[in-house]
Amino acid sequence: MKHKYYIAPTDKIFYEIKKESTKIWETCDNNYGYVTEKLDRIKDLDNIEDNAIYMVKMFDSKNQRKLLLSLSKEARDFILDRIEIQSKVIIIHDEEDWTKTKINNLK
Numbered sequence: 001m002k003h004k005y006y007i008a009p010t011d012k013i014f015y016e017i018k019k020e021s022t023k024i025w026e027t028c029d030n031n032y033g034y035v036t037e038k039l040d041r042i043k044d045l046d047n048i049e050d051n052a053i054y055m056v057k058m059f060d061s062k063n064q065r066k067l068l069l070s071l072s073k074e075a076r077d078f079i080l081d082r083i084e085i086q087s088k089v090i091i092i093h094d095e096e097d098w099t100k101t102k103i104n105n106l107k
Contacts, residue, residue: 014047
């Protein structure tokens with residue numbers, strides 16, 4: 001049996017992570033072509049094995065937090081169930097309920 005890290009999410013979650021990751025990369029400085037390199041990698045990814053987590057791990061911790069906050073609760077839970085984000089409990093408002101999510105030094 002595969003470790004859950006290597007089990008792909010639903011297509012809905014995968015494409016949400018892909019869309020939001022792309023948005024964040026598009027806001028970054030591309031003076032050295034780093035952003036172009038990352039976007040080229042993301043655009044060709046399919047929803048197999050750990051590709052969703054691969055997109056998350058492309059970011060530094062600050063941008064991982066930004067990504068998590070831009071995602072639905074379902075996508076956020078998928079990620080947090082598979083990788084350890086350095087933890088500090090914060091409160092994220094998600095429609096009608098408040099969810100405690102571990103995210104480091106959110107500011």
